[in-house]
Amino acid sequence: KVMHADSEKYNTIPDNKNLIAQYLLLYEMSGDPENLWKVVTEDYKKANITYQLKSDNSKALRSTIAIIEKYRDNFKQHGVQVNYAGSGYKALVFTDLILEGQITSLIMSLFIIIILLSLMFKKISVGLIGSVPIIITALIGFGVMSWLNIPLSTTTALISSIAIGIGIDYAVHFIERYKIYATKTGDKMRTVRLTMHHSGRAIIFNAMVVIAGFLVLLFSVFPPNRILGALVSLNMFTSFLGTVTIMFLIMYSTNIYFKKRKAKNN
DSSP states (O other): OGGGTTOGGGOSOOSOHHHHHHHHHHHHHHSOHHHHTTTBOTTSSOBOOOOOOSOOSHHHHHHHHHHHHHTHHHHHHTTOOOOOOSHHHHHHHHHHHHHHHHHHHHHHHHHHHHHHHHHHHTOHHHHHHHTHHHHHHHHHHHHHHHHTTOOOOHHHHHHHHHHHHHHHHHHHHHHHHHHHHHHHHOOHHHHHHHHIIIIIHHHHHHHHHHHHHHHGGGGOSSHHHHHHHHHHHHHHHHHHHIIIIIIHHHHHHTTTTTHHHHHHHO
16 A cells, blocks of 8 residues: 555555565565564564454453354364453453352342341241342342443442442341331331331431432542442432332231231231
8 A cells, every 4th residue: 555655445465475575575674674573473474463443341342252253163273273362351351250259249148138137037038028128229220330331340349239238237227126116016007107207217317318428429530439429329229218118018018027916816
């Protein structure tokens, strides 16, 4: 192309080997030979072919690797070995490790929480009910991240841990108060009113204060801090809302702590 006034017509590799040899000789004499050895060996038997991607996100890298893998067997037949390297590939591997660890930790945390709640309240049903706010918070949190194309990183991976810690605190506090009033009053509607008045209000006020504190991070000049503040605030909101609504409705509809009383009355 350079030898023909930058004409696009000549932006190809010549078919003539002698012409290619002449071009290489001219480059060795006029250019920097060190640049040439970056893409080919000195005996011209091996070449280093480099492609640059327009994006280094995990989706683009996965699709590129998938295309390359289709031709791996063909490359192998010609003695070509395929390896992956570079910052983009390392980021992809790092993301996969974070995702794998995140899924494992969430499942283990949920399993441990159910066991501990069941032992604490001596009911397996309470353990399952108490895990509801955590499941809702995790699903909504990761769903919003997917919807807004927020990548999973070391910063965002911490959010689920924060959500679990806060969510289980609300659930334990609410269930314990519900149990106390159920034992004390023996009346379902009165238990509902007292629990919502006592624990419900406390959970709502606590959540609002903590959410306001994390929303301050939205004014940070550091983008990861803004993402952290927004997602933690969202998780706090869904956690307390799931506790005082969905978990509460499940407890009410299942007649937990009132089944034995009905049996005794009968």
